[in-house]
Amino acid sequence: MALQVLIAKFKRNDTSAMKRILLLGAGRSASSLIQYLLQHAPSKNWHVTIGDMNVDHLQSKIAPLNFVEAIVFNVHDKAQRAAEVSKADLVISLLPAIFHIEVARECLKQEKHLITASYVSPEIRELHEEARSKNLTILMESGLDPGIDHMSAMAVIRRVQGMGGKITSFKSYTGGLVAPESDNNPWNYKFSWNPRNVVLAGQGTAKYIKNGEYKYIPYHQLFKRTDELFVEGYGHFDGYANRDSLSYREHYGLQDIPTMLRGTLRRIGYCAAWNVFVQLGLTDDSYDLEGVENMTNRSYLEAFLPPAASSDESLQQRLCRYVGIAPEGGIIEKLEWLGLFEEIPLGMTVATPAQVLEKILVGKWKLEPGDKDMIVMQHLFEYELEGEQHELTSSLVVLGDDEVHTAMAKTVGLPVGILARLLLQGKIDRRGVVMPIHPDLYEAVLEELKSYGVDFVEVEQVKATQQQV
Secondary structure (H helix, E strand, O other), X not given: OHHHHHHHHXXXXXXXHOEEEXXXXXXXXXXXXXXXXXXXXXXXXXXXXXXXXXXXXXXXXXXXXXXXXXXXXXXXXXXXXXXXXXXXXXXXXXXXXXXXXXXXXHHHHHOOEEEEOOOOOHHHHOOHHHHHHOOOEEEOOOEEOOEHHHHHHHHHHXXXXXXXXXXXXXXXXXXXXXXXXXXXXXXXXXXXXXXXXXXXXXXXXXXXXXXXXXXXXXXXXXXXXXXXXXXXXXXXXXXEEOOEOOOHHHHOOOOOOOEEEEEEEEEOOHHHHXXXXXXXXXXXXXOOOXXXXXXXXXXXXXXXXXXXXXXXXXXXHHHHHHHOOOXXXXXXXXXXXXXXXXXXXXXXXXXXXXXXXXXXXXHHHOOOOOOOEEEEEXXXXXXXXXXXXXXXXXXXXXXXXXXXXXXXXXXXXXXXXXXXXXXXXXXXXXXXXEOOOOHHHHHHHHHHHHOOOOOOXXXXXXXXXXXXX
């Protein structure tokens, strides 16, 4: 009945005022965005085209609807890219970040607005002036992290500054995790977004500032240097630093802040075990392995280890000796659970070390039917106000509905959908390459997100001074 009502409303709309949305990317993070767009399309008079390499999973859902179509789309096909963008009023890209630049250039050429959930790359940033001159908006960093993290942080920062406070420390962490009721493996982790991004996470050097001093963590040390955080009702987490926390000082208006760090959350014990992969070189994506077609999980691991110290030294013992971990305990248990010591054929013909690791992990970390994921975000502020030192913790926890409508999909897709609606309604007039760090962008998004259960809980206290102690 609800579906028939949607169709009827759509047919009554004036097609001359119809707005056309082209959504590129229909993967695991797109489900909530698609649902949002289709819910609003009849009343807002939108036509939605969804393009991806594979859209078979959408056909049964959209078949009765005449305001949406799904097409097989190849971003590398210049003619198709130009043709589809030319039909749209707004393009939304949830494609892998590497493809955004070609989409953005096409949008500029065709004079179409663009929204993505990805970071502003140097190549995208170079399009700012051209977009402004053409009265176009390229709205980036509009998902979860980056996205909701910016919006929620800026809401607190502006509120504190509006009271006359001075922020002296800001730390922000986000994690895409598994919900407690579906947490049934020793890693306390399952994939809710692109597995490749998880395997390659943290590569490069992390940069941040602490007590006025610049700090750098090279990749091979990153998972050893973690902070422990606590979220009420959900326990303790490890946080490791993201690659570049320094560039956001200017965006947030915190150029002189003594401490600022942005990081990623994992359950306690994950980082120590992941560090084994980093030390061995299993996350390297820069070269292809020789003889991978004949490898098993065990021989893949063995290829990165030195010879045995003696004839009776087991593979597990060799690994522990080489990377300096205890033969008994949580780390070796995690590795054994993955089947790394077993003669399981990889079934690959060409692969980098990182691609092999990804395949092994996908087989063990996938969300099973009925599984739920969990998003955890926490901001930690310290600020001075009227001579007092304040600590403010702002925490967000979102649980998924199932393995399709995940918390990751909600928190990535919903803010993108809300911003798309605002842009098509003419309520966003910022032009050029834009991030949602301005009140006229984030206030409406944060307010609407509350209706979907995406809401922060704040706890604040005044720190005791040495004199008070």
